[in-house]
Amino acid sequence: MNIALTGKADLARDEIHERFPFKEKQQIVRLGLSYALRLGLEPTRGDDFGRAGDGQNMNVGSFDPSGELLALVRAFHPTAEDPAEVAETLMSLGLVRLAEDLRNSEVTRIADLLYSDDED
Numbered sequence: 724m725n726i727a728l729t730g731k732a733d734l735a736r737d738e739i740h741e742r743f744p745f746k747e748k749q750q751i752v753r754l755g756l757s758y759a760l761r762l763g764l765e766p767t768r769g770d771d772f773g774r775a776g777d778g779q780n781m782n783v784g785s786f787d788p789s790g791e792l793l794a795l796v797r798a799f800h801p802t803a804e805d806p807a808e809v810a811e812t813l814m815s816l817g818l819v820r821l822a823e824d825l826r827n828s829e830v831t832r833i834a835d836l837l838y839s840d841d842e843d
Contacts (some may be wrong), residue, residue: 733778759817
């Protein structure tokens with residue numbers, strides 16, 4: 724089974740890679756998924772979502788060899804029929820949002836992704 728980025732998410736991944744030069748671009752895609760989960764983004768594909776497959780295409784086994792990411796997606800979205808489809812949606816949404824947050828200086832360093840200034 725494969726999962727893929729939208730074209731916008733592929734461009735966002737490259738933009739993020741310029742700021743955070745991870746060794747492998749798949750690591751940035753995983754970061755996008757994690758960012759979407761952290762922000763509580765809903766895995767919905769609106770009219771402006773684009774088409775998965777216009778960007779990087781990955782085998783689920785190489786994207787998540789241990790199965791831990793899909794288990795995490797299941798924990799956040801227990802009623803979802805296909806956690807791989809949810810992950811595919813969230814990784815694109817997360818990458819686009821992270822690139823936007825980098826441009827707006829809401830995120831300036833990796834630590835900003837780990838810690839929140841929110842005082843809930």
